[in-house]
Amino acid sequence: xxxTMPDYxxxxxxxxxRSTTLFPGKEIVTRREQGYHRYxxxxxxxxVAQLAHGLRELGIGPGDRVATCAWNNYRHLELxxxxxxxxxxxxxxxxxxxxxxxxxxxxxxxxRLVFVDASLVPALARIAGKMPSVRQFVCxxxxxxxxxxxxxxxxxxxxxxxxxxxxxxxxxxxxxxAAMCYTSGTTGKPKGVVYSHRSTFLHTFGAGxxxxxxxxxxxxxxxxxxxxxxxxxxQPYVATMVGATQALPDRFLDPASLVELIRQEGVxxxxxxxxxxxxxxxxxxxxxxRLPSVRTVVCGGSALPPALMEGMARQGLRMLxxxxxxxxxxxxxxxxxxxxxxxxxxxxxxxxxKQGLPSAGVEARLVSLDTGKDLPWDGQTIGELQVxxxxxxxxxxxxxxxxxxxxxxxxxxxxxxxxxPEGYIQIADRVKDLVKSGGEWISSVELESxxxxxxxxxxxxxxGVPHPKWQERPIAFVVxxxxxxxxxxxxxxxxxxxxxxxxxxxxxxIRFIDEIPKTSVGKFDxxxxxxxxxxxxxxxxxxxx
Ligand code: ADP
Numbered sequence: 193x194x195x196t197m198p199d200y201x202x203x204x205x206x207x208x209x210r211s212t213t214l215f216p217g218k219e220i221v222t223r224r225e226q227g228y229h230r231y232x233x234x235x236x237x238x239x240v241a242q243l244a245h246g247l248r249e250l251g252i253g254p255g256d257r258v259a260t261c262a263w264n265n266y267r268h269l270e271l272x273x274x275x276x277x278x279x280x281x282x283x284x285x286x287x288x289x290x291x292x293x294x295x296x297x298x299x300x301x302x303x304r305l306v307f308v309d310a311s312l313v314p315a316l317a318r319i320a321g322k323m324p325s326v327r328q329f330v331c332x333x334x335x336x337x338x339x340x341x342x343x344x345x346x347x348x349x350x351x352x353x354x355x356x357x358x359x360x361x362x363x364x365x366x367x368x369x370a371a372m373c374y375t376s377g378t379t380g381k382p383k384g385v386v387y388s389h390r391s392t393f394l395h396t397f398g399a400g401x402x403x404x405x406x407x408x409x410x411x412x413x414x415x416x417x418x419x420x421x422x423x424x425x426x427q428p429y430v431a432t433m434v435g436a437t438q439a440l441p442d443r444f445l446d447p448a449s450l451v452e453l454i455r456q457e458g459v460x461x462x463x464x465x466x467x468x469x470x471x472x473x474x475x476x477x478x479x480x481x482r483l484p485s486v487r488t489v490v491c492g493g494s495a496l497p498p499a500l501m502e503g504m505a506r507q508g509l510r511m512l513x514x515x516x517x518x519x520x521x522x523x524x525x526x527x528x529x530x531x532x533x534x535x536x537x538x539x540x541x542x543x544x545x546k547q548g549l550p551s552a553g554v555e556a557r558l559v560s561l562d563t564g565k566d567l568p569w570d571g572q573t574i575g576e577l578q579v580x581x582x583x584x585x586x587x588x589x590x591x592x593x594x595x596x597x598x599x600x601x602x603x604x605x606x607x608x609x610x611x612x613p614e615g616y617i618q619i620a621d622r623v624k625d626l627v628k629s630g631g632e633w634i635s636s637v638e639l640e641s642x643x644x645x646x647x648x649x650x651x652x653x654x655x656g657v658p659h660p661k662w663q664e665r666p667i668a669f670v671v672x673x674x675x676x677x678x679x680x681x682x683x684x685x686x687x688x689x690x691x692x693x694x695x696x697x698x699x700x701x702i703r704f705i706d707e708i709p710k711t712s713v714g715k716f717d718x719x720x721x722x723x724x725x726x727x728x729x730x731x732x733x734x735x736x737x
Contacts, residue, residue: 201366202393204276207433208361212237215409215435221457222265222440223449228456229266233435236270238357243274245359246351250305250328254279254362255369259303259326261285261312263443264419267332267348271307272419272428276370276389279362283372284420287315288712293382295319297374298326300384300590307332307348311443313340366390372589373422375518376713384589385518387423395521395583396429398553403528405430405461405490405512412437412457412485416445416464417493421713422522425492425514427463447475451483458485465493465714466500469511470651473503474673488512492522494715495619495637497644498545515547515619519596519603521583525550525617533614546618547609554581557602558611561623571612574620574633578602608633625718627656627666634666634697636718642692643668646685648676651708653716654699657725667725668699671708680704 211218216234252258258275260282262268275282283301285294294316298306302325308316310333320341329345331337337345370389374382387395399405405427407413413431415424415438423429431438439457441450450472453459469491476483489504492514501511516522527548534540550556558567558575567575580586580602587597596604608620620626620635627634636654643652651671656664672680682702689698703725709717 201364201389203364203366203389204273204370204392204429205361205364206393207396207429208237208240208273208277211432211435218409218435218437220266220269220438220440221453223442223444223453231266233432236266239352240270240274240277241357241359242352242355243270244278244361245355247274247278247280247305249351252278252280252304256280256305257283257301257303257372259283259285259298259301259306260420261287261306261308261316262332262419263309263311264415264424264440265309265332265442266440267307268309268419269428269432269438269440272371273432276392277361277364278359279364279368281369281372281386284423285316286374286376286418286420286712287312289376289382291318295322297382297384298323300374300382301372304328305330306342308342309333309443310338313338313342317341364389366393371423373518376421376711381592383592385585386589387521387583391521391583392423392426392429394553395426395523396433398551398583399426399523400430400434401552403549404523404526404551405463405488405514407431407434407436407461409435411460412439414439414441414450414454414457414459414462416441416450416462416468418713422516422518425463425490425516425522447472451475451481454483454486455481459483460485461488461490462486463490463492466491466496467651467710467714467716469504470497470500473500473507474650476507477503482508484508490514492516493713495547495641496545497641498541499641499645501541501545511544513544513546513548515607515617517603517605519585519605520554520579520581523551524554524579524584524605525556527616530614543616546612546616548617549615550579550617554579554584556611556615556617558609559604561608569611569613569615571610571616571618574608574610576623577605577607577609577611577617577619579605608635625655627654628664629656629659629666629696630662632696636666639666639668639689639693639697639699640716642689643670643685645692646680646688648672648680649685650674651716653708653718653721655718655722655725657700657722659700666697666699667701667703669703669705669708669721669724671705677706 211233222229307330329342366389372386415427489511496513513527516524525548527544567573639654650673659665709720711717
């Protein structure tokens with residue numbers, strides 16, 4: 193029997209309608225070089241319509257790829273809506289990628305237009321003349337575009353000027369592409385993930401649930417996670433759907449700027465990677481600043497170190513740990529605590545440090561890396577995490593890397609995890625980051641968490657280096673807190689680790705450095721560290737005997 197319900201298309205157009213109709217007076221605020229830009233959802237909606245007319249004028253039709261190379265700002269948000277709502281495909285470019293990757297991505301996606309922030313013109317100009325599919329660049333700036341080899345280039349404000357403030361949005365098939373994102377190439381050549389309207393719609397609902405990130409109309413969202421990476425974890429769509437206030441930091445991501453924005457706008461929910469929060473925490477501790485408006489600090493992208501969660505708790509800030517991937521739209525699991533767990537503070541902390549329960553809409557399984565068989569959820573057995581669901585990719589654009597998907601429709605995440613009997617996922621490592629020592633595995637994530645618990649340590653990253661006897665051994669790169677530079681020794685660090693980890697897990701060497709190199713999305717750059725690890729240690733660093 194068929195239902196009496198319609199085949200109502202699940203598209204991003206609904207969020208646009210909802211925010212502009214129900215919350216026209218709510219604000220979207222963007223940090224600028226000088227001061228702030230602010231306007232309402234009503235004005236936002238009018239400009240989205242004007243942009244849609246502009247896209248049509250530039251000859252953009254259904255399915256055409258429209259790239260953006262931009263920070264988190266109101267113009268980028270307008271593109272997040274106008275492009276997919278006209279039936280075209282939004283393609284976010286990460287300006288921090290190596291030029292070869294950027295060039296590959298633009299050409300692989302065959303972008304027709306590129307909208308670029310004035311501040312990112314130099315980054316994109318590195319590949320000027322190597323984007324044959326691009327017919328037009330549009331500069332996201334107030335004044336005329338800067339001089340550059342990116343031609344022809346017109347100004348965004350000129351494109352919108354005098355256009356009608358309403359638009360007849362076309363009927364869109366919910367399974368059509370709405371947006372695409374490339375994996376940041378941490379693990380090889382970037383691969384395209386194409387989101388549909390339907391997957392984005394459902395992900396927005398899933399991410400909006402209270403047992404996920406749970407934004408409401410009463411919230412003010414600060415997405416520090418860039419809109420050019422994994423769709424800013426879907427937060428721009430969730431915030432717009434519920435009519436939350438949005439506080440967009442543009443490129444001003446230093447702790448002082450973030451604190452100013454949080455305090456001025458009364459931010460309640462902020463989202464970013466651990467390295468952002470480590471820097472913020474240090475700033476709060478140094479300046480004695482408090483952020484009473486913030487109710488949740490969402491942390492994902494890499495493992496949340498316990499010392500960070502504890503330090504933030506001392507500042508009255510509650511962290512919410514989330515796991516995801518570009519391939520999972522990206523929200524896959526969230527560290528919410530069941531009412532039956534976490535009776536004591538320590539219990540609760542232990543649960544919240546895990547990557548969490550698969551979010552509603554995502555199914556998970558634990559699979560042996562050797563046999564491919566299902567493994568028990570006992571919190572001990574380590575295997576690969578595989579996931580599936582309506583917003584989990586079942587293939588890459590142009591069929592790249594088909595081995596990442598199983599024949600029965602699951603994504604091989606490449607993450608090595610345990611799942612406990614309650615269903616909580618805990619990530620031990622990425623497959624390629626596990627240190628294989630003497631036939632056993634050492635979790636670099638666990639070692640890093642332990643190292644970052646040392647009171648004198650700001651950041652730590654662990655990589656495996658080839659070893660003639662043990663196959664691989666761990667080396668730790670450690671950044672002391674500024675007050676302790678030059679005043680912390682390898683023995684002190686190893687002594688701190690000894691009671692916390694098995695003897696054979698102890699790093700063979702602790703290398704003190706000033707800063708851990710980061711990837712284009714702010715994660716520890718293990719590829720680079722592995723290269724550095726095999727070069728001899730610099731003076732002052734003593735390998736262990
Ligand atoms: P890239 O693959 O280029 O780094 P992604 O952002 O898609 O870009 O990375 C997804 C990966 O990031 C996951 O497979 C996982 O290894 C890691 N990751 C994401 N969130 C967490 C988390 N909360 N804890 C540990 N690792 C995480």
